[in-house]
Amino acid sequence: MFAALVTIATSVVFAVASPASSLDARAGAPIPVPIHPILNTSKCMGIVGGVYANGTQVDIFDCNDSASQNWAINGGTLPGLSSFSSTTTGTVTYCLDAGVPADYTDGVRMKIWKCFSGLAQQTWNKLESGQIQLANTNFCLDLTNGDTTNRNVLQIWTCTAGDTNQIWKIDSLQ
Numbered sequence: 001m002f003a004a005l006v007t008i009a010t011s012v013v014f015a016v017a018s019p020a021s022s023l024d025a026r027a028g029a030p031i032p033v034p035i036h037p038i039l040n041t042s043k044c045m046g047i048v049g050g051v052y053a054n055g056t057q058v059d060i061f062d063c064n065d066s067a068s069q070n071w072a073i074n075g076g077t078l079p080g081l082s083s084f085s086s087t088t089t090g091t092v093t094y095c096l097d098a099g100v101p102a103d104y105t106d107g108v109r110m111k112i113w114k115c116f117s118g119l120a121q122q123t124w125n126k127l128e129s130g131q132i133q134l135a136n137t138n139f140c141l142d143l144t145n146g147d148t149t150n151r152n153v154l155q156i157w158t159c160t161a162g163d164t165n166q167i168w169k170i171d172s173l174q
């Protein structure tokens with residue numbers, strides 16, 4: 001009698017658990033993943049000091065699996081348009097942001113800003129080459145001076161084929 005009850009209880013748990021996980025999948029929230037410069041894939045794109053605020057710069061640092069080094073690729077597959085967002089529990093979601101489009105030029109430093117759906121400066125085109133191109137521009141996410149030192153702040157630079165400063169490895173996409 002007791003054993004039978006346990007069996008029923010277990011089935012009920014399974015019956016509830018399966019639809020719940022497919023609902024989560026349908027919600028489509030991408031799992032945040034690290035993004036590495038190809039010049040050293042032990043380094044990760046991260047938020048300086050892990051400070052979630054409008055305007056905090058985006059750098060590379062030794063990978064340490066902190067939230068601020070994990071980016072949701074909102075748009076998924078390669079090639080394709082995405083925003084790259086990072087979030088901590090219960091706070092605003094911040095996106096990789098290239099600043100005001102009128103100011104785009106070689107050397108503009110990258111930062112995070114509150115995410116706004118479809119905002120030009122937060123929309124990036126992931127290319128098969130590994131370049132991450134600012135949508136509708138000829139600027140690419142670029143490891144400043146190709147320097148892999150911790151805290152080197154990222155920039156945009158004119159997209160140049162084969163420039164290793166512009167080649168990134170997104171863990172979920174390769």
Ligand SMILES: *[C@@H]1O[C@H](CO)[C@@H](O)[C@H](O)[C@H]1NC(C)=O
Nearest residue numbers: 040041042043061062063148
């Ligand atoms: C790559 O980064 C890791 C982590 O900081 C470091 O230990 C390693 O020496 C670096 N490799 C090169 C080739 O610089």
Ligand SMILES: *[C@@H]1O[C@H](CO)[C@@H](O)[C@H](O)[C@H]1NC(C)=O
Nearest residue numbers: 046047048049050061064066
């Ligand atoms: C992990 O790296 C981030 C920079 O991406 C840094 O701010 C944070 O202090 C590091 N955390 C640890 C535990 O080293």
Ligand SMILES: *[C@@H]1O[C@H](CO)[C@@H](O)[C@H](O)[C@H]1NC(C)=O
Nearest residue numbers: 052053054055092113114116
């Ligand atoms: C960040 O900037 C946006 C406007 O772009 C604003 O709505 C938001 O309140 C700001 N966040 C903070 C914490 O100041």
